[in-house]
Amino acid sequence: MVKTVKVQALDLNVRYGTHEVLKALSLEVYGNEILSIIGPSNSGKTTFLRCLNRFNDMYASFHFKGTLTVNGVNIYSDIDVEKLRKKVGMVFALPTVLPMTVLENVAYGLRRHGIKDKNKIAEAVERSLQAAYLWDEVKDRLGEHGMKLSGGQQQRLCLARTLAVDPEIILYDEPCSALDPISTAKIEEAMVRFKEKYTQILVTNNTKQAARVADRTAFFLMGQLVEVDDTRKLFTSPSDRRTDDYISGRFG
Amino acid sequence: MIKNPYFRERIAFTLLFIATAIVVLPVICILFFIVKEGWHAISWEFLSQMPRKGMREGGIFPAIVGTLYLVFGTLVFALPLGILSAIYLSEYAKDNFLTRMVKLAIINLAGVPSVVYGLFGLGIFVVFLKFGSSLLAGSMTLAIMVLPIIITTTREALDSVPQSFRQVSYSLGVSKWDTIRHVVLPHALPGILTGMILAVSRAAGETAPILFTVAAFYLPRLPKSIFDQAMALPYHLYVISTQVPNIKLEVRYGTALVLLMIVLSLNLIAIIVRAHFRKKRKW
Ligand SMILES: Nc1ncnc2c1ncn2[C@@H]1O[C@H](COP(=O)(O)OP(=O)(O)OP(=O)(O)O)[C@@H](O)[C@H]1O
Ligand SMILES: [Mg+2]
16 A cells, blocks of 8 residues: 555644643654554643644644644645644544534534535534444434433544544544443444544554554654554564553553 | 531521521512502503603603613613623633733723713713713613623623633634634523623613713603603602602602512513523533
Protein backbone atom coordinates (compact mmCIF):
# COMPACT_ATOMS: atom_id res chain seq x y z
CA MET A 1 0.00 0.00 0.00
CA VAL A 2 1.21 3.47 -0.84
CA LYS A 3 1.41 5.66 2.20
CA THR A 4 0.21 9.22 1.85
CA VAL A 5 1.22 11.70 4.48
CA LYS A 6 -1.99 13.14 5.89
CA VAL A 7 -0.59 15.10 8.82
CA GLN A 8 2.95 16.30 9.21
CA ALA A 9 4.34 17.92 12.32
CA LEU A 10 7.81 19.43 11.97
CA ASP A 11 9.75 20.64 14.96
CA LEU A 12 6.75 21.71 17.06
CA ASN A 13 7.45 23.79 20.12
CA VAL A 14 4.44 24.61 22.23
CA ARG A 15 4.30 26.47 25.49
CA TYR A 16 1.66 27.90 27.80
CA GLY A 17 3.17 31.10 29.11
CA THR A 18 6.68 30.01 30.09
CA HIS A 19 5.73 26.36 30.58
CA GLU A 20 7.11 24.33 27.66
CA VAL A 21 4.74 21.50 26.86
CA LEU A 22 5.93 20.18 23.49
CA LYS A 23 9.62 20.24 22.62
CA ALA A 24 11.01 19.83 19.08
CA LEU A 25 8.35 17.32 18.22
CA SER A 26 8.18 15.87 14.71
CA LEU A 27 5.67 13.24 13.69
CA GLU A 28 3.89 12.05 10.55
CA VAL A 29 0.45 10.53 10.31
CA TYR A 30 -0.40 8.50 7.22
CA GLY A 31 -3.70 8.42 5.43
CA ASN A 32 -6.22 5.77 6.62
CA GLU A 33 -4.13 4.59 9.54
CA ILE A 34 -4.85 4.59 13.23
CA LEU A 35 -2.00 6.20 15.09
CA SER A 36 -2.20 5.90 18.83
CA ILE A 37 -0.35 8.17 21.21
CA ILE A 38 0.55 6.80 24.60
CA GLY A 39 2.54 8.25 27.44
CA PRO A 40 2.31 9.21 31.09
CA SER A 41 0.18 12.06 32.37
CA ASN A 42 1.41 15.56 31.49
CA SER A 43 3.42 14.32 28.54
CA GLY A 44 1.57 16.66 26.17
CA LYS A 45 -0.67 14.15 24.36
CA THR A 46 -3.81 16.23 24.64
CA THR A 47 -1.92 19.38 23.77
CA PHE A 48 -0.60 17.77 20.57
CA LEU A 49 -4.06 16.50 19.62
CA ARG A 50 -5.61 19.90 20.18
CA CYS A 51 -3.04 21.53 17.92
CA LEU A 52 -4.47 19.56 15.03
CA ASN A 53 -7.87 21.28 15.16
CA ARG A 54 -6.51 24.56 16.52
CA PHE A 55 -8.33 23.94 19.78
CA ASN A 56 -5.59 25.51 21.87
CA ASP A 57 -6.17 28.88 20.21
CA MET A 58 -8.71 29.78 22.87
CA TYR A 59 -6.02 30.03 25.56
CA ALA A 60 -4.32 33.40 25.61
CA SER A 61 -1.08 31.89 26.97
CA PHE A 62 -0.77 29.35 24.14
CA HIS A 63 2.32 29.81 21.95
CA PHE A 64 3.05 27.73 18.89
CA LYS A 65 6.23 27.36 16.87
CA GLY A 66 7.00 24.94 14.06
CA THR A 67 5.14 23.65 11.02
CA LEU A 68 1.98 21.58 11.15
CA THR A 69 0.36 20.58 7.88
CA VAL A 70 -2.87 18.75 7.11
CA ASN A 71 -3.17 17.59 3.49
CA GLY A 72 -0.03 19.63 2.83
CA VAL A 73 -1.61 22.87 4.04
CA ASN A 74 0.03 24.68 6.93
CA ILE A 75 -2.81 24.99 9.46
CA TYR A 76 -1.04 27.57 11.60
CA SER A 77 -1.32 30.11 8.84
CA ASP A 78 -4.19 32.30 7.81
CA ILE A 79 -6.71 29.51 7.21
CA ASP A 80 -10.44 29.15 7.83
CA VAL A 81 -10.43 27.46 11.23
CA GLU A 82 -14.08 26.43 10.98
CA LYS A 83 -13.41 24.58 7.72
CA LEU A 84 -10.41 22.89 9.32
CA ARG A 85 -12.53 21.69 12.24
CA LYS A 86 -15.13 20.28 9.85
CA LYS A 87 -12.35 18.28 8.27
CA VAL A 88 -10.70 17.32 11.56
CA GLY A 89 -13.34 15.99 13.96
CA MET A 90 -12.83 15.36 17.66
CA VAL A 91 -14.28 12.95 20.21
CA PHE A 92 -13.81 13.98 23.83
CA ALA A 93 -13.04 11.89 26.89
CA LEU A 94 -16.37 12.51 28.58
CA PRO A 95 -19.43 11.88 26.45
CA THR A 96 -20.87 15.37 25.91
CA VAL A 97 -24.37 15.15 24.54
CA LEU A 98 -25.86 18.48 23.54
CA PRO A 99 -29.12 19.31 25.37
CA MET A 100 -31.40 18.22 22.54
CA THR A 101 -32.85 15.04 21.05
CA VAL A 102 -30.81 12.12 19.73
CA LEU A 103 -31.69 13.10 16.18
CA GLU A 104 -30.87 16.78 16.69
CA ASN A 105 -27.52 15.87 18.24
CA VAL A 106 -26.45 14.09 15.09
CA ALA A 107 -28.06 16.68 12.82
CA TYR A 108 -26.55 19.61 14.72
CA GLY A 109 -23.40 20.03 12.65
CA LEU A 110 -25.25 19.56 9.35
CA ARG A 111 -27.84 22.17 10.21
CA ARG A 112 -25.22 24.68 11.32
CA HIS A 113 -23.43 24.16 8.04
CA GLY A 114 -26.54 25.16 6.19
CA ILE A 115 -28.08 21.84 5.16
CA LYS A 116 -31.86 22.16 5.34
CA ASP A 117 -33.15 19.31 3.15
CA LYS A 118 -35.03 16.96 5.49
CA ASN A 119 -34.31 13.81 3.51
CA LYS A 120 -30.63 14.61 3.29
CA ILE A 121 -30.47 15.12 7.04
CA ALA A 122 -32.46 11.99 7.85
CA GLU A 123 -30.22 9.98 5.58
CA ALA A 124 -27.01 11.38 7.05
CA VAL A 125 -28.29 10.80 10.59
CA GLU A 126 -29.07 7.16 9.87
CA ARG A 127 -25.77 6.59 8.08
CA SER A 128 -23.78 8.14 10.94
CA LEU A 129 -25.64 6.23 13.64
CA GLN A 130 -25.19 2.99 11.68
CA ALA A 131 -21.47 3.64 11.38
CA ALA A 132 -21.20 4.29 15.13
CA TYR A 133 -23.00 0.98 15.84
CA LEU A 134 -25.83 2.81 17.56
CA TRP A 135 -28.64 2.80 15.02
CA ASP A 136 -30.32 -0.43 16.14
CA GLU A 137 -30.42 0.73 19.75
CA VAL A 138 -31.83 4.20 19.11
CA LYS A 139 -33.81 4.00 15.88
CA ASP A 140 -37.06 4.07 17.89
CA ARG A 141 -35.76 6.70 20.32
CA LEU A 142 -34.61 9.42 17.92
CA GLY A 143 -37.02 11.94 19.46
CA GLU A 144 -35.88 11.31 23.01
CA HIS A 145 -33.50 13.58 24.82
CA GLY A 146 -29.92 12.51 24.16
CA MET A 147 -29.03 12.61 27.84
CA LYS A 148 -31.43 9.73 28.45
CA LEU A 149 -29.10 7.30 26.72
CA SER A 150 -26.59 5.26 28.72
CA GLY A 151 -23.02 6.50 29.01
CA GLY A 152 -21.75 4.08 26.38
CA GLN A 153 -24.57 4.97 24.01
CA GLN A 154 -23.89 8.65 24.61
CA GLN A 155 -20.27 8.28 23.55
CA ARG A 156 -21.31 6.51 20.36
CA LEU A 157 -23.83 9.32 19.80
CA CYS A 158 -20.94 11.78 20.05
CA LEU A 159 -19.02 9.69 17.56
CA ALA A 160 -22.00 9.69 15.17
CA ARG A 161 -22.28 13.46 15.57
CA THR A 162 -18.64 13.82 14.55
CA LEU A 163 -19.11 11.51 11.56
CA ALA A 164 -22.18 13.39 10.35
CA VAL A 165 -20.21 16.43 9.21
CA ASP A 166 -18.07 14.15 7.05
CA PRO A 167 -14.55 14.65 8.42
CA GLU A 168 -11.34 13.22 6.95
CA ILE A 169 -9.46 12.93 10.22
CA ILE A 170 -10.87 11.96 13.62
CA LEU A 171 -9.09 12.81 16.85
CA TYR A 172 -9.92 10.83 19.97
CA ASP A 173 -8.80 11.96 23.43
CA GLU A 174 -9.14 8.94 25.73
CA PRO A 175 -12.58 8.21 24.25
CA CYS A 176 -13.22 5.15 26.37
CA SER A 177 -11.89 6.31 29.71
CA ALA A 178 -15.43 6.60 31.11
CA LEU A 179 -16.87 3.49 29.44
CA ASP A 180 -17.54 -0.14 30.27
CA PRO A 181 -15.72 -2.94 28.35
CA ILE A 182 -18.64 -3.70 26.02
CA SER A 183 -19.12 -0.10 24.93
CA THR A 184 -15.36 0.17 24.57
CA ALA A 185 -15.33 -2.91 22.32
CA LYS A 186 -18.04 -1.40 20.12
CA ILE A 187 -16.12 1.84 19.70
CA GLU A 188 -12.91 -0.04 18.91
CA GLU A 189 -14.76 -2.14 16.36
CA ALA A 190 -16.09 1.01 14.73
CA MET A 191 -12.60 2.54 14.67
CA VAL A 192 -11.12 -0.44 12.88
CA ARG A 193 -13.91 -0.31 10.29
CA PHE A 194 -13.37 3.45 9.83
CA LYS A 195 -9.88 2.83 8.45
CA GLU A 196 -11.43 2.52 5.00
CA LYS A 197 -12.50 6.09 5.12
CA TYR A 198 -10.78 8.10 7.84
CA THR A 199 -7.38 8.83 9.29
CA GLN A 200 -7.56 8.45 13.05
CA ILE A 201 -5.42 9.59 15.94
CA LEU A 202 -6.11 8.01 19.29
CA VAL A 203 -4.72 9.34 22.55
CA THR A 204 -5.13 6.70 25.20
CA ASN A 205 -3.90 5.87 28.67
CA ASN A 206 -4.82 2.27 28.03
CA THR A 207 -1.80 0.63 26.37
CA LYS A 208 -3.84 -2.51 25.71
CA GLN A 209 -6.28 -0.46 23.70
CA ALA A 210 -3.43 0.96 21.65
CA ALA A 211 -2.15 -2.55 21.06
CA ARG A 212 -5.59 -3.73 19.96
CA VAL A 213 -6.50 -1.09 17.41
CA ALA A 214 -3.53 1.00 16.34
CA ASP A 215 -1.41 0.45 13.24
CA ARG A 216 1.36 2.55 14.63
CA THR A 217 1.97 3.86 18.12
CA ALA A 218 3.85 6.92 19.32
CA PHE A 219 5.27 7.19 22.81
CA PHE A 220 5.36 10.70 24.31
CA LEU A 221 7.37 11.59 27.37
CA MET A 222 7.65 15.06 28.93
CA GLY A 223 6.65 16.79 25.72
CA GLN A 224 8.99 14.82 23.50
CA LEU A 225 8.43 12.01 21.05
CA VAL A 226 10.51 9.12 22.33
CA GLU A 227 9.70 6.80 19.46
CA VAL A 228 7.05 5.92 16.92
CA ASP A 229 6.80 2.53 15.27
CA ASP A 230 4.48 -0.22 14.12
CA THR A 231 2.35 -1.06 17.10
CA ARG A 232 3.45 -4.68 17.29
CA LYS A 233 7.10 -3.74 17.05
CA LEU A 234 6.79 -0.99 19.65
CA PHE A 235 5.10 -3.30 22.13
CA THR A 236 7.32 -6.33 21.59
CA SER A 237 10.74 -4.87 20.98
CA PRO A 238 10.89 -1.12 21.59
CA SER A 239 14.12 0.52 20.62
CA ASP A 240 14.20 2.92 23.55
CA ARG A 241 14.55 1.73 27.14
CA ARG A 242 12.09 4.39 28.40
CA THR A 243 9.38 2.98 26.11
CA ASP A 244 10.06 -0.47 27.48
CA ASP A 245 9.83 0.84 31.04
CA TYR A 246 6.50 2.51 30.32
CA ILE A 247 4.75 -0.35 28.55
CA SER A 248 5.88 -2.90 31.08
CA GLY A 249 4.60 -0.66 33.87
CA ARG A 250 7.92 0.16 35.50
CA PHE A 251 7.13 3.82 35.17
CA GLY A 252 5.33 6.49 37.19
CA MET B 1 -24.51 21.95 75.66
CA ILE B 2 -27.18 19.62 74.45
CA LYS B 3 -25.59 16.29 73.73
CA ASN B 4 -28.44 14.41 72.18
CA PRO B 5 -28.14 14.81 68.38
CA TYR B 6 -31.86 14.23 67.98
CA PHE B 7 -32.69 17.26 70.10
CA ARG B 8 -30.04 19.35 68.42
CA GLU B 9 -31.62 18.50 65.11
CA ARG B 10 -35.05 19.48 66.50
CA ILE B 11 -33.75 22.81 67.77
CA ALA B 12 -32.02 23.64 64.52
CA PHE B 13 -35.15 22.77 62.57
CA THR B 14 -37.35 24.89 64.85
CA LEU B 15 -35.06 27.91 64.62
CA LEU B 16 -34.86 27.71 60.84
CA PHE B 17 -38.61 27.30 60.61
CA ILE B 18 -39.28 30.29 62.85
CA ALA B 19 -36.89 32.47 60.85
CA THR B 20 -38.71 31.55 57.65
CA ALA B 21 -42.09 32.15 59.27
CA ILE B 22 -41.01 35.62 60.43
CA VAL B 23 -40.01 36.43 56.88
CA VAL B 24 -43.18 35.10 55.29
CA LEU B 25 -45.67 36.36 57.84
CA PRO B 26 -45.56 40.09 56.97
CA VAL B 27 -46.00 39.26 53.28
CA ILE B 28 -49.07 37.18 54.03
CA CYS B 29 -50.42 39.89 56.35
CA ILE B 30 -49.98 42.61 53.73
CA LEU B 31 -51.62 40.49 51.08
CA PHE B 32 -54.48 39.52 53.37
CA PHE B 33 -55.00 43.12 54.46
CA ILE B 34 -55.03 44.51 50.94
CA VAL B 35 -57.38 41.84 49.69
CA LYS B 36 -59.70 42.25 52.68
CA GLU B 37 -59.86 46.05 52.46
CA GLY B 38 -59.74 46.34 48.71
CA TRP B 39 -61.80 43.68 47.13
CA HIS B 40 -65.13 45.46 47.79
CA ALA B 41 -63.93 48.25 45.53
CA ILE B 42 -63.25 45.88 42.65
CA SER B 43 -66.06 45.84 40.13
CA TRP B 44 -66.32 45.82 36.38
CA GLU B 45 -66.98 49.54 36.53
CA PHE B 46 -63.90 50.16 38.66
CA LEU B 47 -61.70 48.29 36.19
CA SER B 48 -63.15 49.58 32.94
CA GLN B 49 -64.23 53.21 33.51
CA MET B 50 -62.46 56.54 33.38
CA PRO B 51 -62.12 58.32 36.72
CA ARG B 52 -64.73 61.01 37.34
CA LYS B 53 -65.22 63.95 39.67
CA GLY B 54 -61.58 64.47 40.53
CA MET B 55 -60.97 60.72 40.87
CA ARG B 56 -63.52 60.35 43.64
CA GLU B 57 -65.79 58.35 41.38
CA GLY B 58 -65.51 56.14 38.34
CA GLY B 59 -62.73 53.66 37.71
CA ILE B 60 -58.99 53.35 37.19
CA PHE B 61 -58.99 52.07 33.60
CA PRO B 62 -56.46 54.61 32.20
CA ALA B 63 -54.03 53.85 35.04
CA ILE B 64 -54.22 50.12 34.31
CA VAL B 65 -53.67 50.67 30.60
CA GLY B 66 -50.87 53.14 31.30
CA THR B 67 -49.05 50.67 33.52
CA LEU B 68 -49.38 47.91 30.93
CA TYR B 69 -48.06 50.23 28.21
CA LEU B 70 -45.14 51.23 30.42
CA VAL B 71 -44.20 47.62 31.23
CA PHE B 72 -44.38 46.73 27.55
CA GLY B 73 -42.38 49.80 26.53
CA THR B 74 -39.75 49.07 29.17
CA LEU B 75 -39.26 45.52 27.92
CA VAL B 76 -39.08 46.69 24.29
CA PHE B 77 -36.04 48.79 25.14
CA ALA B 78 -34.47 46.86 27.99
CA LEU B 79 -34.70 43.23 26.83
CA PRO B 80 -32.79 43.43 23.53
CA LEU B 81 -30.28 45.93 24.85
CA GLY B 82 -29.73 44.04 28.10
CA ILE B 83 -29.47 40.59 26.55
CA LEU B 84 -27.15 41.70 23.75
CA SER B 85 -24.80 43.53 26.08
CA ALA B 86 -24.80 40.58 28.48
CA ILE B 87 -23.80 38.31 25.59
CA TYR B 88 -21.02 40.71 24.69
CA LEU B 89 -19.74 40.95 28.25
CA SER B 90 -19.92 37.22 28.98
CA GLU B 91 -18.90 35.71 25.65
CA TYR B 92 -16.84 38.24 23.73
CA ALA B 93 -15.28 40.91 25.96
CA LYS B 94 -11.65 40.26 26.87
CA ASP B 95 -11.03 39.97 30.58
CA ASN B 96 -9.18 43.22 31.15
CA PHE B 97 -9.36 46.18 33.50
CA LEU B 98 -11.92 48.06 31.43
CA THR B 99 -14.27 45.08 31.19
CA ARG B 100 -14.03 44.47 34.91
CA MET B 101 -14.87 48.12 35.58
CA VAL B 102 -17.89 47.93 33.28
CA LYS B 103 -19.13 44.76 34.99
CA LEU B 104 -18.67 46.34 38.41
CA ALA B 105 -20.49 49.49 37.31
CA ILE B 106 -23.44 47.47 36.07
CA ILE B 107 -23.75 45.59 39.33
CA ASN B 108 -23.60 48.87 41.24
CA LEU B 109 -26.21 50.48 39.00
CA ALA B 110 -28.75 48.07 40.46
CA GLY B 111 -28.32 49.81 43.80
CA VAL B 112 -28.94 53.35 42.58
CA PRO B 113 -32.13 54.82 44.16
CA SER B 114 -34.99 54.94 41.70
CA VAL B 115 -35.55 58.67 42.12
CA VAL B 116 -32.09 59.22 40.65
CA TYR B 117 -33.22 57.38 37.51
CA GLY B 118 -36.27 59.63 37.50
CA LEU B 119 -34.14 62.78 37.53
CA PHE B 120 -31.82 61.33 34.91
CA GLY B 121 -34.81 60.55 32.67
CA LEU B 122 -36.15 64.06 33.17
CA GLY B 123 -32.83 65.58 32.18
CA ILE B 124 -32.04 63.36 29.19
CA PHE B 125 -35.31 62.21 27.67
CA VAL B 126 -37.86 64.81 28.69
CA VAL B 127 -35.77 67.96 28.42
CA PHE B 128 -32.65 67.31 26.36
CA LEU B 129 -34.15 64.98 23.73
CA LYS B 130 -37.43 66.93 23.93
CA PHE B 131 -39.66 63.86 24.26
CA GLY B 132 -41.62 65.78 26.89
CA SER B 133 -43.38 63.96 29.66
CA SER B 134 -44.45 60.92 27.63
CA LEU B 135 -44.76 57.15 27.44
CA LEU B 136 -41.53 57.14 25.44
CA ALA B 137 -39.56 59.03 28.07
CA GLY B 138 -41.09 56.98 30.90
CA SER B 139 -40.41 53.63 29.22
CA MET B 140 -36.83 54.58 28.48
CA THR B 141 -36.25 55.73 32.04
CA LEU B 142 -37.70 52.51 33.44
CA ALA B 143 -35.67 50.54 30.89
CA ILE B 144 -32.44 52.09 32.14
CA MET B 145 -33.50 51.26 35.69
CA VAL B 146 -34.09 47.56 34.92
CA LEU B 147 -31.11 47.11 32.57
CA PRO B 148 -28.71 46.10 35.38
CA ILE B 149 -31.20 43.45 36.53
CA ILE B 150 -31.53 41.97 33.05
CA ILE B 151 -27.81 42.13 32.31
CA THR B 152 -26.82 40.54 35.62
CA THR B 153 -29.32 37.67 35.45
CA THR B 154 -28.58 37.04 31.77
CA ARG B 155 -24.85 36.91 32.45
CA GLU B 156 -25.39 34.45 35.29
CA ALA B 157 -27.52 32.32 32.98
CA LEU B 158 -24.88 32.40 30.22
CA ASP B 159 -22.06 31.60 32.63
CA SER B 160 -23.95 28.57 33.90
CA VAL B 161 -24.03 26.93 30.46
CA PRO B 162 -21.38 24.17 30.59
CA GLN B 163 -18.19 24.99 28.70
CA SER B 164 -18.24 21.49 27.20
CA PHE B 165 -21.34 22.32 25.12
CA ARG B 166 -19.47 25.17 23.49
CA GLN B 167 -16.42 22.96 22.89
CA VAL B 168 -18.47 20.28 21.17
CA SER B 169 -20.00 22.87 18.90
CA TYR B 170 -16.63 24.42 18.02
CA SER B 171 -15.17 20.98 17.36
CA LEU B 172 -17.77 20.51 14.62
CA GLY B 173 -16.58 23.68 12.91
CA VAL B 174 -19.51 25.80 14.07
CA SER B 175 -18.79 29.49 14.49
CA LYS B 176 -18.90 31.26 17.83
CA TRP B 177 -22.04 33.24 17.08
CA ASP B 178 -23.92 30.18 15.79
CA THR B 179 -22.82 28.31 18.91
CA ILE B 180 -24.20 31.08 21.08
CA ARG B 181 -27.46 31.21 19.15
CA HIS B 182 -28.15 27.50 18.92
CA VAL B 183 -26.56 26.01 22.05
CA VAL B 184 -25.84 28.67 24.64
CA LEU B 185 -28.93 30.89 24.42
CA PRO B 186 -31.55 28.11 24.40
CA HIS B 187 -29.92 26.63 27.47
CA ALA B 188 -29.77 30.01 29.21
CA LEU B 189 -33.33 31.03 28.32
CA PRO B 190 -35.02 30.07 31.61
CA GLY B 191 -32.45 32.13 33.51
CA ILE B 192 -32.97 35.07 31.18
CA LEU B 193 -36.74 34.83 31.76
CA THR B 194 -36.10 35.07 35.49
CA GLY B 195 -34.42 38.39 34.86
CA MET B 196 -37.44 39.46 32.83
CA ILE B 197 -39.78 38.56 35.68
CA LEU B 198 -37.79 40.70 38.09
CA ALA B 199 -37.70 43.54 35.58
CA VAL B 200 -41.47 43.47 35.03
CA SER B 201 -42.19 43.66 38.76
CA ARG B 202 -39.79 46.51 39.20
CA ALA B 203 -41.06 48.49 36.20
CA ALA B 204 -44.73 48.04 37.11
CA GLY B 205 -44.29 49.03 40.73
CA GLU B 206 -41.90 51.98 40.82
CA THR B 207 -43.24 55.52 41.30
CA ALA B 208 -40.18 57.75 41.38
CA PRO B 209 -38.85 57.09 37.84
CA ILE B 210 -42.21 57.85 36.21
CA LEU B 211 -43.00 60.80 38.41
CA PHE B 212 -41.23 63.39 36.21
CA THR B 213 -41.11 61.46 32.96
CA VAL B 214 -44.60 60.25 32.08
CA ALA B 215 -47.13 60.13 34.89
CA ALA B 216 -50.18 62.33 34.68
CA PHE B 217 -51.95 63.44 37.83
CA TYR B 218 -55.43 63.18 36.37
CA LEU B 219 -55.99 62.30 32.72
CA PRO B 220 -59.37 60.73 32.05
CA ARG B 221 -58.51 59.40 28.59
CA LEU B 222 -56.12 56.91 27.08
CA PRO B 223 -52.78 57.98 25.60
CA LYS B 224 -52.96 58.15 21.81
CA SER B 225 -49.28 57.97 20.97
CA ILE B 226 -45.94 57.31 22.58
CA PHE B 227 -45.52 61.05 23.00
CA ASP B 228 -48.58 61.30 25.27
CA GLN B 229 -48.60 61.42 29.01
CA ALA B 230 -50.32 58.56 30.77
CA MET B 231 -51.66 57.64 34.16
CA ALA B 232 -50.00 54.72 35.92
CA LEU B 233 -51.09 52.69 38.91
CA PRO B 234 -48.24 53.33 41.37
CA TYR B 235 -48.37 57.07 40.84
CA HIS B 236 -52.18 57.05 40.89
CA LEU B 237 -52.07 55.23 44.19
CA TYR B 238 -49.69 57.81 45.57
CA VAL B 239 -51.94 60.62 44.35
CA ILE B 240 -55.20 59.27 45.77
CA SER B 241 -53.51 58.37 49.04
CA THR B 242 -51.83 61.69 49.73
CA GLN B 243 -52.89 64.42 47.32
CA VAL B 244 -56.66 64.16 47.01
CA PRO B 245 -58.73 64.45 50.18
CA ASN B 246 -61.88 62.45 50.89
CA ILE B 247 -61.21 59.35 48.82
CA LYS B 248 -62.75 56.24 50.22
CA LEU B 249 -60.22 53.94 51.84
CA GLU B 250 -61.48 50.94 49.91
CA VAL B 251 -60.72 52.69 46.60
CA ARG B 252 -57.09 53.05 47.65
CA TYR B 253 -56.83 49.44 48.69
CA GLY B 254 -58.70 48.41 45.58
CA THR B 255 -56.13 50.23 43.44
CA ALA B 256 -53.28 48.58 45.35
CA LEU B 257 -54.94 45.22 44.84
CA VAL B 258 -55.22 45.77 41.09
CA LEU B 259 -51.55 46.74 40.89
CA LEU B 260 -50.62 43.60 42.81
CA MET B 261 -52.77 41.42 40.59
CA ILE B 262 -51.27 42.88 37.42
CA VAL B 263 -47.70 42.28 38.62
CA LEU B 264 -48.58 38.78 39.80
CA SER B 265 -50.32 37.79 36.58
CA LEU B 266 -47.51 39.17 34.40
CA ASN B 267 -45.09 37.15 36.52
CA LEU B 268 -47.31 34.10 36.26
CA ILE B 269 -47.21 34.25 32.46
CA ALA B 270 -43.42 34.48 32.52
CA ILE B 271 -43.17 31.64 35.04
CA ILE B 272 -45.34 29.38 32.87
CA VAL B 273 -43.22 30.17 29.83
CA ARG B 274 -40.08 29.47 31.84
CA ALA B 275 -41.45 26.16 33.12
CA HIS B 276 -42.20 25.21 29.53
CA PHE B 277 -38.60 25.85 28.47
CA ARG B 278 -37.19 24.13 31.55
CA LYS B 279 -39.20 21.04 30.70
CA LYS B 280 -37.95 21.13 27.14
CA ARG B 281 -34.33 21.05 28.20
CA LYS B 282 -34.89 18.40 30.92
CA TRP B 283 -33.08 15.13 30.72
N1 LIG C 1 -4.75 25.58 28.82
C1 LIG C 1 -3.60 25.34 29.47
N2 LIG C 1 -2.98 26.35 30.11
C2 LIG C 1 -1.82 26.13 30.76
N3 LIG C 1 -1.21 24.94 30.82
C3 LIG C 1 -1.77 23.89 30.21
C4 LIG C 1 -3.01 24.03 29.49
N4 LIG C 1 -3.34 22.83 28.96
C5 LIG C 1 -2.37 21.98 29.34
N5 LIG C 1 -1.42 22.60 30.08
C6 LIG C 1 -0.21 21.98 30.64
O1 LIG C 1 0.41 21.24 29.64
C7 LIG C 1 0.98 20.06 30.17
C8 LIG C 1 0.58 18.88 29.29
O2 LIG C 1 -0.82 18.70 29.37
P1 LIG C 1 -1.60 17.67 28.46
O3 LIG C 1 -3.04 17.84 28.80
O4 LIG C 1 -1.21 17.84 27.07
O5 LIG C 1 -1.08 16.28 29.01
P2 LIG C 1 -1.57 14.81 28.66
O6 LIG C 1 -0.40 14.08 28.14
O7 LIG C 1 -2.80 14.87 27.83
O8 LIG C 1 -1.92 14.24 30.10
P3 LIG C 1 -3.13 13.28 30.57
O9 LIG C 1 -2.70 11.90 30.23
O10 LIG C 1 -3.18 13.51 32.04
O11 LIG C 1 -4.36 13.74 29.87
C9 LIG C 1 0.49 19.95 31.59
O12 LIG C 1 1.55 20.24 32.46
C10 LIG C 1 -0.57 20.98 31.71
O13 LIG C 1 -0.56 21.57 32.97
MG1 LIG D 1 -4.87 14.38 28.13
